[in-house]
Amino acid sequence: MADPTEPDLPDNWGQWGADDELGTLNLITDDVRAKAAAEVRTGRWASLAQPVVPNPMISSPFAPTTVDVSPVQQMMSQTGVGVAADLMLVTNHHAKSTHIDALAHWSTDGEVYPGRPRDQAVTPAGVTYASTAAFAAGIVTRGILLDLAVEGALPPAYAVTSHDFEQAEKRRGVEVSSGDALVVRLGWTSTNVPGTPSPGISIDAVSWMHRRGVAVFAGDRGDAHPALDPDGPSPLHGVALGRMAMPLIDAAELDDLAALCAQLKRYSFLLTVAPPRIHSLTGVPVNPIATF
Amino acid sequence: MADPTEPDLPDNWGQWGADDELGTLNLITDDVRAKAAAEVRTGRWASLAQPVVPNPMISSPFAPTTVDVSPVQQMMSQTGVGVAADLMLVTNHHAKSTHIDALAHWSTDGEVYPGRPRDQAVTPAGVTYASTAAFAAGIVTRGILLDLAVEGALPPAYAVTSHDFEQAEKRRGVEVSSGDALVVRLGWTSTNVPGTPSPGISIDAVSWMHRRGVAVFAGDRGDAHPALDPDGPSPLHGVALGRMAMPLIDAAELDDLAALCAQLKRYSFLLTVAPPRIHSLTGVPVNPIATF
């Protein structure tokens, strides 16, 4: 348990042993995968990722003087032949990039799940424990969309609760169960708007995910900004990622998915999460695909 | 037609109009997707990507003096808090990185498919036409593995032909048809071994792909190095990518897939190709997932 003085926070430290790096991905069993497979009937699909337009890195006196920040900077290479090639510089955690957080992204009282000293897990040369290597070969499971923004974006500073989740389940006739990926749409972009408090997931909602056995979370918005409770841990990053060891897909773009679900009248699907297979990172851009 | 003086080379310039950026992805119809969906029964899956271990960028007098080159360099950030974060610098076309080539990666006689002047499509500020944007929302289709290395790696300098493909089809009872992703295993890694000529795909094999209507190609090895025919265009890059407008997945790692196919005794599957959703690039790392 990460902190014995906060006994009510959901916690998976020790649940899968002292050397586990998968966290809640352990919940994705053969049965869950079979259920996920059964969702695939048409081959229709949607991407849950925001499009990213890179910023060019140009070595020129005529470069622009102000740029919109992008998670990706692009450098076109001189190749000397007709082939075109480039390099890119990627900010792995960025509000304008759909990315997945490795468990080592967070630490609690100086320790990374399930109790490794942070200094051993997160070194200047890269992450040695609970890095993106844990899901580099891909995550395949059943996904369920709970769309809380059917009638428009949630109001500013709204705290999403388990009650909201259960109402959405009833509305669509779905039920989140152990090993599922939970996809939640609040109707907000992931970019903070100065002066406007965003809605966000509450501790109550995170505890519900724990009880249901959610394996992965994806949201257009996740933790509220500013925090719903400035004195407590952030629900998704501090509790779900840090204590429950549940990988988070931050800054998803869910409009396409919501539209396809509405068109097909189905809110469950096969979710394929396959970031570039790069080890040792704290997080990495990902393009999750929902297939129906 | 890219070049009227080479009338026998397969070619799709003009096939889908003057403004097309999808090339052979146009062949993935609803019927193809339905066939792909029908392959998914168990939820078992394999990644077709090589694992990448980044090189750390360390600002230190005690850094190593020699490093193995990696497609990814990682910089751990000072965050000032317990959260760990990083940046990465990515070489988009690299023999140690499974990546997908955008159509604008190649040009023929100064033009990018289907006839755009290269200087307009490939600019110092990024790719404006036929970039990775074309598949940034993901590609979902049926995949078929033709494993030519069941009895061991192909011999050096071996030229893979349509005959090899048809024998492999018969051996496994599969048939590549229009809109499929063709996955070919030669049993070689993508890294060149100095002094050893690798096997590779021939023009004959690429012409067969054209006749069959392959939508995407993935191989552990693709074009031979050195070239099978030094005087002709490279079969996959020069003809398939450049003329047939067929996106290529270079430097795949197919051992896991081959083992899973052998275990399940099935060589067709749903293939999900979902690179980070980044526009404007000439290519980008990808982690293709085969789901059964």
Place this chain on the structure above:
Amino acid sequence: MADPTEPDLPDNWGQWGADDELGTLNLITDDVRAKAAAEVRTGRWASLAQPVVPNPMISSPFAPTTVDVSPVQQMMSQTGVGVAADLMLVTNHHAKSTHIDALAHWSTDGEVYPGRPRDQAVTPAGVTYASTAAFAAGIVTRGILLDLAVEGALPPAYAVTSHDFEQAEKRRGVEVSSGDALVVRLGWTSTNVPGTPSPGISIDAVSWMHRRGVAVFAGDRGDAHPALDPDGPSPLHGVALGRMAMPLIDAAELDDLAALCAQLKRYSFLLTVAPPRIHSLTGVPVNPIATF
């Protein structure tokens, strides 16, 4: 001669042999250095470089959404100890960075001074001929400031001529001679202001530099933008750098120097040009120091 059809343009191709990489730096003889040394009497000095504030590269959802472009991006490293360290990404040619152009930065009719095919000199792996290596050990010579902006910035689109130079010489009692560094102040910053044509150096002025034997040029503004003569080569880059093989210090900041000269009533000095000693580049930031 770079182009026999433009016989009137000053040219040094062949002047110092077919293998020369120094260009007009050959003019800095022992006599010139002795004259330069004689200028140093007090140890007062001025920097001719613009200050650069780097842009931080932060991996954070709370990063700013718009930034002023900087020639330098800075990444603070996680070091794991009390020592602070960083990396920087530098745009070598940038209007907000005082930098020195290597001769290979420019080519004329596909050739780099004094006649090397550009493809041999400028390769995807770096510059093999006439790179920054030519001045990486430093340039030490006499410098002379011709301040054309004593009574305010020159008017927009003004073409600086040899007459302006000679008037400035007379005003200050100095005379530019062979091997000197010529420092010219127009009173404009190096950043283009959209809609406002800047003044710039004319071909006539560059020809005068050739006759006088200027070894290095530094200016707050150099070539006008837009070009004074859109149909001809740019005077400083196309003619002085490309044909006369005279290294250029672009985007200098000369207000401090002008103020110190006015205070000391001296317009000649020792100029020390010592970029980071990095070979193979097309250009590199530099902080030239005038010592009196």
Place this chain on the structure above:
Amino acid sequence: MADPTEPDLPDNWGQWGADDELGTLNLITDDVRAKAAAEVRTGRWASLAQPVVPNPMISSPFAPTTVDVSPVQQMMSQTGVGVAADLMLVTNHHAKSTHIDALAHWSTDGEVYPGRPRDQAVTPAGVTYASTAAFAAGIVTRGILLDLAVEGALPPAYAVTSHDFEQAEKRRGVEVSSGDALVVRLGWTSTNVPGTPSPGISIDAVSWMHRRGVAVFAGDRGDAHPALDPDGPSPLHGVALGRMAMPLIDAAELDDLAALCAQLKRYSFLLTVAPPRIHSLTGVPVNPIATF
């Protein structure tokens, strides 16, 4: 005083006030500069910097698989025109790069000279206090070379003392005095050789620098590796930089300077230290120039 429990370590905290960012650069007075100016008679000069050959960043399947690490990585840009340009990625503290350490590079008991909390001075967005901005406009002073390797490199693990310095002074008839730059040659390169302990500067030698009023230190080798005293602070970084607030030029290359001094039979000179004028860094490459 940085730490009242170590009263014998030399210390300048508080010496120039609570807001000082210059440290021992305050010792470079008009008198010192006049003395420095008097050293310049011939215009002969030497660079104190190691040459750096950048590593190319190439986006190619044919890139080398192993590289020697370089402090600089170079990316040649596609420019679309005949002009050649590039970007570079620089490791600011590197054994193969002559660089100058800003005072904020080091902290003592969580504080940066002269008592700023490290977290305020060194932020994820860059250094806000005692950064490279302190010497970005250049340092001009008298330099003195004490060449301890006239008869060959010092032995492994040798501890350089004040006695060595005073012997070298007598040998050459020079005397280090307040405001001088001290240049010390040990005859070792800055790159660690695994298994071979290097010589280094002792606390005694650093205390001598304090008594003499040295303003800047440059050495081919500085602190020994492994440490001379593993239990104490490192003499140059921990004491001279951290407590005495004396900027350090690490990893200088002094063979050219030693040869020129021997030829001219002079061991004092004007030293011009002019790194690229970039603020906010913890350190930056520099090409110090000694002029005679």
